[in-house]
Every structure is written in C-alpha cells, then in structure tokens.
Amino acid sequence: MSEDRRGRLGCADEAMPATRSYRSQSPRAGIALLVALALGCEGERVVERSVVLRLPDATSCAPASSLASLRVRVLGDGPGEPSSIVSLAPDAPIRALPSLPYPTRVVLAIAEAPGWRGVGWRALGSAGEEIALLPPGLSCPIGDPDARAPEGAQLAVLADGTLLLAGGLDDGGRATGRVVLLPPGAQVGETTPARLGFPTAFGTATAIDAARVVIAGGAIAASAPAYDQFEILDPRVDAARVIEPLSRPRRDHAALRLRDGRVVLIGGRTSSDGEGIDAIEVIDPERPESAVLDARLAAARVAPWVALAEDGRVWIAGGALRDEDAGVIERLDVEGDVIERFEIVAPAPLALAWVRERLVWVARDEVHVIALHGDAPVASRALDAMPLETARAVSTAGRALVVGSEGESRAAYVLDLGTGRVSTRAASRVPSALVAMIDESVVELAATGASLRREEGPTPFDEPPATLLFASDETWWTSDPVGDERWTAPRFEVRGGALVALEAGARVDVRALRGTRWDVGLVARGAVELRVIGDAGTIGITIDDDEMAIDGCRAVREGDAVIAIAPGVITLGERRCAVEDLGEVGLAFVAREPSAELVSLRLTRR
Numbered sequence: 001m002s003e004d005r006r007g008r009l010g011c012a013d014e015a016m017p018a019t020r021s022y023r024s025q026s027p028r029a030g031i032a033l034l035v036a037l038a039l040g041c042e043g044e045r046v047v048e049r050s051v052v053l054r055l056p057d058a059t060s061c062a063p064a065s066s067l068a069s070l071r072v073r074v075l076g077d078g079p080g081e082p083s084s085i086v087s088l089a090p091d092a093p094i095r096a097l098p099s100l101p102y103p104t105r106v107v108l109a110i111a112e113a114p115g116w117r118g119v120g121w122r123a124l125g126s127a128g129e130e131i132a133l134l135p136p137g138l139s140c141p142i143g144d145p146d147a148r149a150p151e152g153a154q155l156a157v158l159a160d161g162t163l164l165l166a167g168g169l170d171d172g173g174r175a176t177g178r179v180v181l182l183p184p185g186a187q188v189g190e191t192t193p194a195r196l197g198f199p200t201a202f203g204t205a206t207a208i209d210a211a212r213v214v215i216a217g218g219a220i221a222a223s224a225p226a227y228d229q230f231e232i233l234d235p236r237v238d239a240a241r242v243i244e245p246l247s248r249p250r251r252d253h254a255a256l257r258l259r260d261g262r263v264v265l266i267g268g269r270t271s272s273d274g275e276g277i278d279a280i281e282v283i284d285p286e287r288p289e290s291a292v293l294d295a296r297l298a299a300a301r302v303a304p305w306v307a308l309a310e311d312g313r314v315w316i317a318g319g320a321l322r323d324e325d326a327g328v329i330e331r332l333d334v335e336g337d338v339i340e341r342f343e344i345v346a347p348a349p350l351a352l353a354w355v356r357e358r359l360v361w362v363a364r365d366e367v368h369v370i371a372l373h374g375d376a377p378v379a380s381r382a383l384d385a386m387p388l389e390t391a392r393a394v395s396t397a398g399r400a401l402v403v404g405s406e407g408e409s410r411a412a413y414v415l416d417l418g419t420g421r422v423s424t425r426a427a428s429r430v431p432s433a434l435v436a437m438i439d440e441s442v443v444e445l446a447a448t449g450a451s452l453r454r455e456e457g458p459t460p461f462d463e464p465p466a467t468l469l470f471a472s473d474e475t476w477w478t479s480d481p482v483g484d485e486r487w488t489a490p491r492f493e494v495r496g497g498a499l500v501a502l503e504a505g506a507r508v509d510v511r512a513l514r515g516t517r518w519d520v521g522l523v524a525r526g527a528v529e530l531r532v533i534g535d536a537g538t539i540g541i542t543i544d545d546d547e548m549a550i551d552g553c554r555a556v557r558e559g560d561a562v563i564a565i566a567p568g569v570i571t572l573g574e575r576r577c578a579v580e581d582l583g584e585v586g587l588a589f590v591a592r593e594p595s596a597e598l599v600s601l602r603l604t605r606r
Contacts, residue, residue: 050129051107051122056452057187060428061140063113070111075121077515077584078102079605080463105514106461109133120185121459122439126161128183132441136456139403139412139428139444146180147189149433149445152201152222159210161438164235165189165445166215167200175199175220179235184437187452193238197231204255206263208285211236214263216283217250225271226251232285247281247292254306256314259536261285264334266316267301276300276321282334295332295339299325307354310531310538315372317359318352329359329370329377342377344370353393353400355417356478356509356588360400362391367402369417371480371491373590374505380481380489384422386413394434396442397457398478398511403444405430414455418479420487425453440512460514460586463605470499470508470589470598479508492591498525498599501591508598514584517606522561522589526596530589532565534582541570542592553577566606 053070056062073085081100108121111133118133134140149155152175153168163182170176177196180189196215203218216230226249232242246265253268263283269276278297283290297316304319314332326348331340347363354360357373367382388411391404400415403425410427428451431444440459444451458476468476471494483493483502491506492499499508522530522543530541542549543561555575564571568581589598 051124052130053109053111053120054130054132054185054187055111055118056132056134056140057143058140058428058451061135061138063111063116063118065113065116067111067113070109073108074100074104075106075108075459075461076100076102076104077461077517077605106459107131108459119454119456120439120441122185123161126184126438127158127181128162128186130183130185130187131439132185132187132452132454134441134452134454136454138426139451139453141428141449141451142187144188145449146191147182147187147450148447149450150176150201150447151432152218153433153445154200154203154205154215154218155433155435155445156205156207156213157435157437158207158213158235163435163437163443164205164207164213166205166213166235167196167203167218168447169201169222173221175201175218179233181235182443182450184439184441192235194233194235195238196233197241197243198227198229200227202251203227204253204265206255206257208232208257208261208263212285214255214283214285216255216263216265217246217253217268219251219272223272225249226269230283230288230290232288242285242288244288244290246283246290248277248279250277250281252302253277254301254304254316254319256306256308258282258308258314258334259312262334264306264314264332265290266306266314266332267297267304267319269302276302280332280339293334293337295337298330298339298341299328305349305352305354307359309372310357310533312537315354315359317361318349320348323348329372331372344368344377344379346379350388350404351391351393351402353395353402355395355398355400356511357507358417358478358480360393360395360402360415360417362386362388362393362400362402364389367415367422369415369420369481371505371507373507378480378489378491378503378505380420380487380491382415382422383420383484383486384415386415386422387411388413390430392431392434394436394442396436397440397455398509399455399457401425401434401442401453401455403427403431403434416474418474418477418482420481420484458512460512460584462512464510464513464603466602466604468601468603469497470600471497476511476513477508478511480506495597498597501526501594501596501598504591504593504596506591506596507588508590509588510586510603513586513603515605516565516567516584518563518565518585518587519602519604519606520561520563520565520587521602522563523599523601524561524589524597525599527592528589528596528598529592530561530563530587532570532582532585533588534585536582537580539570539579539582541572548572550577550579560602564606 120131150168200218301319361368412425412427480491483490555572
C-alpha cells in the first residue's frame with residue numbers, strides 16, 4: 001500500500017477488502033471459494049486479514065449443482081453503500097471489493113445454486129479466516145472428529161469469537177486435559193499445545209479477556225469428588241499458568257464473567273451425588289483469589305442457567321434439586337451482595353435461553369417467555385409447544401433455537417418472541433450443548449461430533465429500512481408478547497397501527513444492530529424510554545409528549561423525538577448532552593406507562 005493511500009484511509013477508517021483469488025470446484029468440496037484481503041488496523045499499523053469462503057462439508061447441506069451466483073459485501077459503522085456489493089462468477093476476472101469511507105466491520109457472502117442458498121458473514125476482528133456458507137434452517141455436520149464435546153467438557157467463547165473445547169471424559173471415563181479451538185465459521189478444529197493444568201470434567205470455562213480463560217472446579221471422573229481449585233489458562237500457548245484454591249470443592253456449577261472481569265460461580269455440588277451448594281463464590285483473576293459472598297441461593301441448584309443483565313445483575317434459573325423450587329428464579333447483585341427470589345408458575349425447564357433480556361423457558365409440553373427487564377419477571381406462555389423429551393436452547397438472530405429429541409427422533413424448533421409462534425427446523429444430532437458464535441451461527445455439540453447451523457437474519461451492520469413500523473415489521477424487532485387471548489400475560493397489543501403497551505415495562509428491541517453514530521426519529525405517544533445499550537453499560541433517554549431527557553440534560557420535544565447518538569455525546573433535538581462513551585451500541589424501547597404507544601422509527605447510520 002502506498003503512503004498516499006495509507007494517509008487517505010488512516011487507521012481510524014480501517015478496512016478495505018479486496019478480492020485476491022477465486023476458483024471453481026466441485027459443488028460439494030469444502031475448499032476455498034474465495035480469498036479476500038481486508039486491510040485493517042492494529043493501533044497505527046495497517047495489517048492484512050484474509051477471508052475464505054467455504055461450502056458445507058456435509059452432503060446434506062451442500063448444493064447439488066454448481067453455484068449460479070456469489071455475492072460478497074462489506075459492511076461497517078456507517079451508512080449503507082450500494083457500491084459495496086460485488087458479484088463474482090467462476091469465469092469472471094478478479095475484482096477488488098470497494099473501500100468504505102468508515103471502518104469496515106463485516107464481510108457478508110451469499111451464494112446461490114438451483115434449489116440452494118448459502119449465507120455467511122464474519123466480523124473482521126474475529127479469529128480465523130473462514131466463512132461457512134450455510135443454508136439457513138439446516139443443521140450441517142462437521143467432519144472433524146476433534147470438533148466434539150465429550151461428556152463433562154468445559155466450553156467457552158473467547159473474546160475473538162473462538163470456541164474453546166476443554167477437557168471432558170475419555171472413552172475410559174477419566175477426565176482429559178485436551179484443548180481444542182474452533183474459530184467462527186471453521187469446520188475443522190485446532191488442537192493447541194496447551195493442556196489443562198489438571199485433567200477436568202464437569203467444571204466451567206469462562207473467558208476473561210482476549211487471551212485467558214478461567215477453568216474452575218470439576219472432577220477427574222463422573223463419580224469422583226470435586227476439585228477445590230481454579231486455573232487461569234492461555235489456551236493458545238503452552239506456558240506457565242496460575243492455579244489457586246477455591247473456598248470449597250465445586251462441580252456441576254455455572255460460571256459467568258462480570259463486567260469488571262471477575263468470575264462468579266453459582267450452584268453445583270461437592271460430589272456426583274452430593275447436596276447442592278447454595279454458597280456463591282467470586283474469582284478475581286487479577287489478584288488472583290476467590291471470595292464467598294454473604295448472599296446465598298434460595299434454591300440449591302445443579303448446572304443452573306445464568307445470564308448477565310444490562311444493569312450488571314445476574315439472573316439464575318433451572319437446575320433446582322427440589323421439585324418445589326422448579327419455578328424459582330433468582331436475581332443476584334454481586335456488588336450489593338444481595339439476592340432476590342421470584343416464583344414463576346411453570347413446570348421444571350428442559351432448556352433455557354437468554355434472548356435480549358428475556359428468558360425462554362422450554363418445558364415438556366409448553367414454552368414460556370419471561371421478561372426479566374422490569375422490577376419483577378413477567379411470564380407469557382407461547383402459542384405453540386415443542387414436543388421434546390430432552391432439549392438444549394440458545395439465542396440466535398433474535399430468536400430462540402431449541403434442539404433435542406422426542407423418543408427416537410431428533411427435532412429442532414425456532415421461537416419468535418414477538419409473535420409467540422414456533423416453527424420447525426431440520427436436526428442432524430441431539431446435542432449436549434448449543435453455542436452461539438460471534439457470527440450468529442450456532443455450533444451443536446455432542447460427544448460424537450458437531451454441526452453448524454444458521455438462522456436467517458441481518459448482520460449487526462446491515463442498514464435498516466428507512467422507516468421501521470413497530471406494529472408490523474417482524475424482521476428487525478424482538479418484542480415482549482403482542483396481545484392475543486391465548487397469551488397468559490401479553491404486554492402489548494396492536495391498535496391503530498401502533499404497539500400499545502398494556503403495562504409499564506413492555507419492551508421492544510432492535511434484533512440486530514451495532515454502531516457508534518445514529519440519527520433517530522421516533523414517533524411515540526405517552527411516556528417511553530429509548531435505551532442505548534453497549535457492552536459496558538446502558539444509557540436511558542426518557543421521552544414523553546413534551547420533553548426528552550438524559551438525567552439532568554433536558555430538551556423540549558416538538559413533534560417527533562429527534563435524537564443523534566455519537567461517541568460521548570447524545571443530542572436531544574438541539575441540546576447536546578455529554579454521556580459515557582459506550583462504543584458500538586444497540587437500541588431498545590420501553591413503555592414507562594400503560595397505554596404508551598410505539599408507532600414508528602426512522603433510523604440512519606452516520
């Protein structure tokens with residue numbers, strides 16, 4: 001790259017992908033279709049990153065004939081650029097993908113053949129180089145025998161999007177120290193030189209930064225007592241690691257990274273048949289040491305589900321050892337050392353998934369959506385059931401994916417939280433775990449292998465339509481339940497072309513959206529709140545018929561609510577308000593009173 005070109009782009013403007021090579025091959029081959037160069041920045045240094053497009057390994061997911069078209073698009077933190085799309089063909093000359101006048105974040109690819117369509121995208125900052133072109137809705141087995149999750153394996157997604165598979169039982173029933181990495185979009189795992197400091201199964205793995213993972217607790221075998229130690233490991237190097245004691249032995253628990261980098265351990269037991277642990281422990285990897293909170297679980301749990309809410313508190317559900325605690329949900333404030341208990345009227349869950357501040361609760365013959373973004377949980381029963389005996393669930397593309405078995409049959413379903421409707425999907429295996437990857441694909445893991453799948457949906461940097469209608473556009477929204485007499489607790493109803501809140505706290509989220517600069521035009525009536533949501537926190541903008549405000553910064557509202565969002569500043573009408581810089585953010589809308597109406601949104605990247 002010439003110095004003139006570098007000076008014009010600069011590291012603040014980042015990537016300029018360019019096509020390097022393209023070649024035809026057998027339609028079922030899992031070899032490179034396209035290699036693209038992405039010019040990006042690490043500090044002040046311009047670097048090259050390659051992107052490789054691949055067809056699925058599985059015959060059931062590959063096209064039956066040659067590709068008819070292949071389109072590649074670059075997307076980033078700025079307005080949509082129609083010129084950013086390039087169509088390629090096997091006999092076409094090599095063409096460079098155009099540069100964008102703002103940072104490039106995503107490369108999107110869509111391939112088509114007669115009766116087949118494959119979609120994939122990847123963030124340029126993520127690990128690896130591959131984009132798997134997956135047919136939406138299908139489950140595509142991976143051929144690599146190392147890409148699997150033995151019983152008791154510890155799983156974690158690293159900051160760069162790589163899936164870590166650590167430990168688990170071998171064929172003889174003993175824990176191993178193996179470490180395998182699966183980058184996003186890859187169909188072959190990478191065996192690393194690193195090994196766990198102590199062979200482990202039934203513990204937890206938690207990514208704490210770009211390089212390190214905390215492996216906590218576990219055991220040497222299924223019937224063995226628990227370890228009372230934790231390990232801090234860099235899975236990409238075979239180097240010295242830290243091993244420190246826990247306050248007590250613990251296995252079959254859950255772990256979660258807090259925003260400050262500490263790791264909280266919840267539930268579990270001291271042996272395979274031991275009583276549940278109600279003590280909550282927090283690991284500080286920087287000291288490194290662990291400490292027990294005064295707050296204790298109201299319900300002893302084994303392998304509970306946990307999630308971090310926007311406000312930094314931790315939600316806990318599932319895994320209750322006593323039948324009477326099956327519907328108990330708890331909310332933990334680690335900083336305040338306080339835990340709250342809530343009761344949900346629902347059967348014991350087979351699987352649980354966190355979808356934008358909502359808990360999808362999958363039971364034997366019914367599914368519930370529980371809004372967890374208010375003062376207390378609000379539950380609604382979905383309109384369709386998922387007939388499953390075993391199940392795993394995960395959030396993907398703003399929906400809940402549930403995969404499991406019914407008798408001898410495999411089954412998969414997708415729940416749309418806004419409508420309460422369930423649709424069926426293909427299933428290739430009964431997974432022991434589902435893992436959502438950074439590119440919105442899902443890895444289905446079992447002891448015998450793994451599969452990849454993808455649901456249809458926009459990338460975080462797609463350009464929304466010029467005007468979004470809350471009451472009719474289901475592509476971009478994840479909403480609390482919309483009124484239907486069959487819902488047990490609807491929070492909105494559609495009335496006169498608007499979503500009308502039936503109670504305070506009803507919420508609508510943009511399904512897929514990230515960016516640093518937005519122009520927002522909101523048509524709403526009554527008291528509502530626009531929430532600007534980043535990885536480090538949330539900023540609330542209160543809006544009523546006469547005023548908009550962020551804490552003490554206020555502006556008169558005349559007509560539509562007009563808001564400009566930029567790093568470190570949000571402008572309400574003509575009033576500039578200094579705020580915390582949250583980086584790339586998404587948006588949500590919350591009704592602050594019953595009868596508040598959400599009508600439409602104009603949303604433009606800047």
